Amino acid sequence: MEHPPDLKITLIGAGTIGLSFAAFHLSHLSHLSASHVTIYDTRPNAESYILESLPQFYGTHSPPLLSNVRIATTLEGAVSGAHIIQESGPENLAIKQALWAEVEKHAPETALLWSSTSGIPASLQAQDMTDKTRLLVVHPYNPPHIMPLLELVPSPDTSPNVISRTEEFWRQRGRVPILVKKEITGFVANRLAFALLRESIHLVDSGVVSISDLDRIVESSMGPRWAVAGPFKSYHAGGGPAGLEGFFNNIGQTVQDCWDDAGKVNVGEGWEQKIFSEAREVYGAVDTGERDRITRRLLDVLAEEREKGRRK
Template sequence: MSNSENPPQDPISKVESNKDLRITLIGTGTIGLSFAAFHLSHLLGPSQLTIYDTRADVAQHVEENLPPFFAEKPSQASISNIRIAPSLEAALKDAHIVQESGPENLDFKRKLWAEVEKHAPENALLWSSTSGIPASQQAQDMKEKSRVLVVHPYNPPHIMPLLELVPSRDTSEEVIERTCEFWTKRGRVPVHIKKETRGFVANRLAFALLREAIHLVNEGVVSVGEIDSIVESSMGPRWAVAGPFKSYYVGGGPAGLEGFFDNIGGTVQDCWDDSGKLNVGDGWETKIFKQTKETYGSVDVGERDRITRRLLDVLDQEKSYTTRSSAN
């Protein structure tokens, strides 16, 4: 039940004109801060971003670590307008959206959502940024299991367009539709994943490539740096334009995907049969971790974000040009 006598009406269906949207973020790790940067960049008028975290220095932590997530230097006014909630109950009061980016721990999330349900308005959207814990497991201790929806971002979420919407069997269609509308209106790409599956979809695809990359390096076929050069100068740019199905559909010429498999289906099958069989903890880690650190040194998140943002800007411009050309 709501802790407010008059629960707020859903403003999300009126995104374009709404200027009083109240979003609560739970957790100030990398993903939580990335979402904070995104929401701050899109809130209108007197809309409010509230942050709750159990860490004692949360206000200082946000002030020191949030600015790097912005493409340009954020105004101190925008950051100072963030409301740091003293308690979970205070953070949830009158919220339209509650988005958690807490630890990847099922017990934590089960307890959190059961508590959120007691204090959040009945109409509030409840989102989890988990990388792999299904909504059905997170909502086990809730009275109304239809409210929780996994909204899984692709890191970093303040830049990457994808949001995987992964409902449980209990999640209501209304929650999915409202969530999809929210992100679409903000220029993101929400994709409704129809069935709960371990790791969802984007990570499963990425991890399959990572497994084969580790296998090839571990077997001495190629180095860490060479693997990355191969991806960055071939499939990386291609996949930014077209996914695997469209890429190989075009690669098959007039006959499409069937033509592609007619031509090199045997090679494809041989590669699948010979794919790397790996288990985390088998001993490859020492070699791979050492070589990766020697190749790249210290982690440079800024470079990744800067180049990714420019690439996405170019893709948006080209897609807009294509759309206009098709209309004429």
């Protein structure tokens, strides 16, 4: 995907996800002096909030020049002339439908239109658009200025050209865009994470383990393992020469017993007060700076080791 020397990226919404994306894009515009990131947000103190908050996303890294940032005061002004328009607004279907219908009126016909939604399909968001082929969900894993994954979730109407241009954009920037073949609630990463969260709540609420010990179990076992290999590759390796089939031949009944006994907790069933209270008592306010610093280092090490493997 060829990018113009004056690449213009517009971000709609200056919440945590929107500003994290801004930090990422700005880091990759440093060699394009004529390029800039435009941010549009409806909060009354948008400009001061954005300019004060953005540097915090770089941690110990030097932030890029904020001269590459433009703060738009109208939606029309934000999207006119943009090559890429990325929405990270509230998780509200009506808001997103109205937003994209308005964006479509003022954005260039060739602009890429992306939604960072955590779970609202592009097919629903695009209902009021004239050209539904233009919209694509580009779902990040938080925080997107650090985490490599982008789930690309097209609607049945999304143009293949939009998908391929988007894939190439992210690959050129060292990210991992994964095409999700069908729209599904929560997409893939969140469904996997929320399945683990549900069983974690069940185990703590049932008195099997404490919150802190459950986290230590994950951090000391599947956490580092899954950073190296996902569940299929991990258990395929665990089955020895017979692979995944051998794994199920060995302990398939135990797997089934755990599936049968999996927690069926649901939101609003009364576990919340106990779980939320224990989480506050154990962790208070989590130091996300430490989280991001360690995550960056972990990803750097993984990239270094995989590069060594490719050279062999």
